[in-house]
Every structure is written in structure tokens, then in C-alpha cells.
Amino acid sequence: MTDTTSHSTGDEAVDRVLANAEKRTEARVFGAAQALQDRSTASHATSDGDQWDLEDRHALRRVGGLSTELEDVTEVEYRQLRLENVVLVGVYPQGTQEDAENSLRELAALAETAGAVVLDGVLQRRPHPDAATYIGRGKAQELKDIVAATGADTVIADTELAPSQRRALEDVVKVKVIDRTTVILDIFSQHAKSREGKAQVELAQLEYLLPRLRGWGDSMSRQAGGQVGAGGAGMGSRGPGETKIELDRRRIRTKMALLRKQIRDFGPAREAKRAERKRNTIPSVAIAGYTNAGKSSLLNALTSAGVLVENALFATLDATVRRSETSDGRVYTLTDTVGFVRNLPHQLVEAFRSTLEEVGDADVVLHVVDGSHPDPAGQLQTVRDVMGDVGVRDMPELVVFNKADLIDDGDRLVLQGLEPKAHFVSSRSGEGVEELRAAIEEALPKPAVEVHAVVPYDRGDLVAAIHETGMLLSVEHSEDGTVVHARVSERLAADLAPFAAA
Template identity: 45%
Template sequence: MVICGDASSIYIPDLGRFRQSGGRLRGLRLLHTHLSDDGLTQEDLTDLLFLRLDSVAVLTVGGEGRPRRMQHAHILPPNPDGETWDVSELKPWDRVEADFTAQAEALEEELARVEAGREVTGQERALLVHVGPEPKGRQESSLDELADLSGTAGLAVTGRVSQRIAKVNPKTILGKGKLAELEVEALRGGASVIIFDRELTPAQLRNLADVTERKVLDRSQLILDIFAQHATTKAGKLQVELAQLQYTLPRLVGQNKAFSRLAGGIGGRGPGETKLEIDRRRVRDRITRVRKDLKELRKRRGLRRQRRAKSGVPVVALVGYTNAGKSTLLNTLTSSEVLAEDKLFATLDPTTRRIRFPREREVILTDTVGFIRELPKELREAFLATLEELEEADLLVHVADASHPELEERVEAVENILADMDLATVPRVLALNKWDLLGDEDKALVKNALGWGIPIFAKRRDTLEELVEEILFRLEEPPPDEMTVIS
């Protein structure tokens, strides 16, 4: 197959997933002319990388239109020197003796060997990217959380890239040079997925997809995928579906405005109706149905809460940042076997247990979905039904991971979300989990920073006596007029 371009560009047709395995090149060689004596440009080399071409070559042309000199390049497999491509000398065109077919075959063979030598885990590999004005330390911390999310989703993280810039590129987040670095990092690590630590607009997703053939995800898509994997009850699955549909709809609408011009003929939407239009309508209809189903589930939950309120049994809800140890605490207090893993969002559906505390006091204990910073707005609405359990709580137990380096920021993030939900005045107790992991100096720093909190180790019942006494005390005393943040 030979594809010819004009003086300004070459149009490469869509070849689908043809030759897209990790160890294969695109099966295309690019040869173009320069109406000067200049060799390959940085843009030529970037195209070589992004398009995964077998090779790229330039032929310089003299004033009479005759060929003069030639230069060619090809990408290199991962190597200790970190070189990305091999560029030949610019020499007279009739002295070039390269065997481009043999070169491409040898390169594919080496790429396949590198791919086969990687640890086989059955997981897709991902490259993480953070771009923004935040300090370097904050960026690394945010990437740590993104790596945890990726692991929970079943991805193997092969590398991370961060860049501190005052203003993000509105089209592609990064400039073309930095995007080329991303492609190099993805190539070296064998990453098939690039995950951005922010929410991308529909236009940014589309533009990035035009630049790279790797799958591009944002933080919101990753969290939605985790929720989809872990939801077990009907309510949880409906909430996840609603969030996914709300996230997808604007991106579906914006995929290609040219499609809207395909509706043909007088009278409108007969044979000319596009699949895009059909998808839009189906998504909207499904959103309406899911919202109706969730409304019915909320009514049933409301009736159950009313029955609990009439019984006079107080409700204590466990809240906190994701993976802080809420489910582990519930299991230890109630001798239950609720799923408790060292993963973000291991718990998505609310779990309620009735427990008899000392002095013959019965309490209903509820475990809720963990909070996270920058929770996608679609998820806030979708999980309203889950978090409705908090509205009926007589007391909140805020479980925090005392050993986490960003303890203060995570406590503040949870408090801000509770305030957004108009729950700032509900009495609460701060439980500092994993206290045993701290040294004496760190314990003093935590107490000074937070002012007050009850040390616990959620896996050990003998460390929970002070917390249980505080819960009973708070349930028996009349609520104060004003609540401090953690007391």
C-alpha cells in the first residue's frame, strides 16, 4: 500500500487495531521531502514515536526539483542509555544503503523480546500523570493516591510523570514536547493506559486520543471503574450506573459534531439518524429510569430508618477517608466479616449491624463508603442514597489513619465533605487508627496537630475500650449547642 500526500500533509487512513500489540510497529514507513537542505525535525521524530512508524525519512530537494540528500530514523527498544530513536547521518541520497525491511523486522523482534521479558501479571500497565501548579511534594502525594486507586482497579503502575506549571494547556493538558516524553515513558514501561490525575474535559480527552493510540483515562473514570467493580447490592450498582451515565453523556454528545449534520432529507430523522443520536437518547432514557429506581430504594430505606428511630435504638455511623479502617473497626466491634481490604473503596454499600455495648446499651452501627478528595460531582449525587444513612445518625465516629503522612489534610477533607452535606453539627468522635505504628515523637506531633482524638488499633478489641466508653458517654449526654470539629 502506498499513500501519497500533498505539499502540506499526508492523510493516514484509520487502520483500526491493526498491528497494535506491544511488540509491533505500525507497518508504515514515512518518506517526505524538504524543499531545503535541512534534515529531520523534532516534529518528524515526534510523529515517528506517536504513530509508531517503522521508520521516518526525509529527502531534501534542490532548486531544480532533483533529490539531494537523505536522512532516516527509527525508534529504539528500551535501553540502558535511555535513547528514544536512532537517527542516521544526512548523506547523498544515492549512497544510502539501509535495508528498511530488515531493520523493521529486527526492531519488532527486539521489541517482542522486551515485551516477553516483562513480568506476566495479567494486568494492564498504566503510566500516571500529574500536571498543575501544586508544589512538588503535593504532586507526589497525589500521585501516590492515584497509584493506590490504580492498584485497586487492577492496574500495574509502570511509571509516573509530574510537571508543575502555572496554567494547564486547555487543549491537551501538556505541550507536544512533554506529550512525547509521556509516550517515551509509556513505551519503556510497556504501558497501554495513561491516567491523568485530574478530570479531563470531553475536548481534552478527544484531543489526547488523537495524539496517542494508548488508552487515556482521568481520575474520575478510574474511580468510577473501581465503584463498578466493587458494588454488590442493587442500590450500589444503580448508583454506580447513574454516575457512569452522567459522566459519559457530555462526552458522548461532544464526540463529533460533524455527525449531527448527517441527519438527512426533508422531514428530518429517517435513515439519516446517526448512532450518536441514538446513544444520546438511550443514555438520557436510562438516566431517567435509574433515578426512578433509586428514588424507590430511598423510600424503602427511609421506612427502615423510621422503624429504627421508633425502636429508640441510637445510630452510630462510621465515616472517614477511604482505606482508613472503618470496615475493620466494624468487624472487630461486632465480630462480623464485612469485606475489609487494604484497598481504596473496598466498601461501597452501607453495612448495618446491631451491637450490645456494656451496661446493656444497644446501638446500631453503620459502615459507609469512604470519602476522598476531589470526589467527582457525578458520584456525589449518585451516592446520595448511600450517605443518607448519615442523616439519621445520632453520632459519627470519624476513623482516621494516624500513620498516614497527610493525616491533617485527610481529616480536613472529611470534615469539609460533612459540612457540604449539612452534617457539621452532628456530634462526632475522632478515632485515630493504627496508633501502634507511630513512634513517641510522631504521637506527640499528631496530638498537637489535631488537638484531641482517641488512639485505637482497629484490629485489636483490647484497644477499643476508651472509644466504646466515649461513644456511650456521647449518646447519654444531651447534644451541645455548638460542636467543635473534632471533640
């Protein structure tokens, strides 16, 4: 009887403790939500002069529609997925709230691609980010309440944080804090497949990590000389004088030098392939554009290349070259390149400069834009800015608004006003693909030299070369050989010179 009574009393105590914990959690969540509500609904007097709106300054605006938390899944299945739960935070000093929300939605897509679940996202409007905690000490406390209420384990900032800002914000919110650059580098490291791509990503990661190394007290030290009475470790402890963090930095610099050498060593092979295409005067078309704009899908639609297509950001990191032919038999190459994104880390621009050179050496750039994106003008400008950074300017450009099956008539008019000569294409339905292929043929450079020749029948290799690299205007067969009228490269014209028609 006594055992039964004590057992029931223990159960009641456990139930009481759990009930109190639930009440405290509900009170904390309700208090955080009520605090946000009171600030957003508070009325203020009209300010005189050109000043920041008090509501904008005093409130973190919650951006709707960002939560991608899984539904209809058991707790066991959820634990098996092991996804990070993240809250996004952004500061916008200028521009419209819509632009800031688009940027935060893009960060949400980046986080999902990296393997996270976005639980919430907040924005703050202020003249400039806080030098200490990015959003200010008070707003950091509010963010801490949001993190606790949602159960998030990571906060992602929509910019590149200084090392001191990241540490200070972590000290307040008590969970891991990372920035936009870290997420992009993580995606690149997951998607890199070739040796060159992996080396480029690792170099960019190390360049980002180097100034952000942290030491953790005396246990990390490798120098401990001095007198015992003066706080030193005494005899036998005087080492070479290099701390653990200094050792790590030296190792990272050594590894970075090795990676730079590896990337340089990849250059000759790429240059040899490029020189071979130039020697054979094979024109090239580079497909460039914003990430997830549908570049790989368009390459598949144009050439049946079978390249990986995925509804994810940065699914393509390694340049893919495929061969195609014009309707008159001319051969040209199509190159699928890495996509761009706003605020692309400069470490990645530098690391992928060799890959982006494919765009610079192309005869025509196929600039692909996601026509269904909320900010296509921003995509266009971002890609052109990055291409300018790597020295690709004044290139023949064909603008393509992809995903035309998702664009209504009103949006088409807006996009036509943005780029009057643009082509509307749907890689999924095939709309506009043939028209785009014809536009590419028209934009490709024509062979320089016009020739009339009678090629002997035992020199069929020359006729084949005309078919492959030149433009055959007319062909007839006579007793003396094949009579051709064509436009060819200077190199092939020299080979045909002995057979020039009188």
C-alpha cells in the same frame, strides 16, 4: 546444499533485523532519558521577581517508588493476568511538591485497586493545566517517549480531564488516556453489590459518559437526505433525522431517568427501617472517613460483625448496620459507610447522597483517619468537606486515628497536636478499642425522661423494654412488682405512667 545455505542466510537476515530493532529501541529509550536528564541538570540564571522556577517549568519530575510491576513471573503467567500497564501524569499549579506526590501515590493505589500495574509516574509544575493537552504539546511528546519506553498501554491523569483534553492527549501519546474520575467510577462498579449500590454507580457512570460520547464519521450517521448531486444520498435515504450519537444520548438520558426512579423507590424501605429505629429510640453511630482508613476493620473490632475487610480502596460501598450494646445494657447501632477520597467526582457525591444520609441521621459520627498515612490532615479536611456538601454539619464527632500499631511516638505527638481529643486505636492489635467503646457510650444521647415505677410481674415486657432502649439506674423486687429507677424515652415513659411510684 543450496537449501542449507539459503536457510542460514534467512536466519542471518532475521537476526540482523531483530538486532537493528533492539538498537533502535535502546536509542529511543536512552534518548528520552538523556533529554530528561539534560533538562533537569541544566543551570539557569537567577530570575528576578516572583517567578516560576525554570527547572520546575521545564521538567517532568519522576516520582520514585510508584512502580508496582510484577517480578519473578513468567511471560505466560503475566499474560494470563491481563493487567493494564499504566503511566500516571499530574500537574500541580500550587502547593508543595510533597502534596502533589501524595496525590499521585493515591492515584497509584486507585489504579492498582482497579486492576492495573503502575509503571511510572511524572509530575509537572505549571501555573495552570494546558487547555489543549493538559500538560502542553512539548511535555506530551516527552510523555509519549516515556510510554513507548515503558511499554504502557494507558495514561491516567490526576484530575478530571475535559473531553477535548483527553482526545488531544490521546492523539499525541497514541495510547488510551483516562482520568482520575474514570478510575474511581471503575472501582465503584467493581465493588457495588446491592441493587441500590449498582444503580447509584451506573447513574454516576452515565452522567460522566453523556458529555464524552464520540461520533466516528459518516458511518455513524442516521440522516442522509438531500439531492444526490449536492452530496446527499438521494431518494429512500431521508430518515427521521437522528444521528447515531443523538440516538445514544437519548437512550442514555432515558436510562438515567429510569435509574433515578429506581433509587427513589429504594428510599421508602430505608426510611422505614430508619423510622423504626427512631420509634424505638435506638441511638445510631455512623463510621465515616477516608477510603482504606480501616472503617470496616474497626466495625468488626467493635461488634464482631464479620464485614468484608480488604486492603483496597472502596472495598465497602453499601452501608452496613450492626447492633451493639453499652456496658449498662443500652442498645445502639453502628453503620459502616462508603469512604471518601480527595477530588471525589461530584456525580458520585450526588448518586450516593442517599447512602450518605445515614451519616446525617446518626447521633454520633465516628470519624476514622489512617494514622499511618503521609497526610492525615488532608484526609480529615477532605471528609469534612464532603460531609458538608451533603448537609452533615455540627454533628457530635469522635476522631479516631486507626492503625496505631504503625505509628511511632513522634508521629503520635504530631497527630495529638492536630486533634487533641482524638483516640488512638489499632483494629489489628486491639489497642484502644475498649477506651473507644467507652467514649462512644459517653457520647450517645441519654434517654430524656427519668422515671420511678413499680412494674407488675405480669408486665415483664416493660422491664425488657427498659433494658433494651433505656438506662436502668436501679432495680429491686417487692411484693407488688419490680421497682425500677430508670431513664427512658418519652414513649416508654407514657407506657410506665400508670405504674409510677408514689
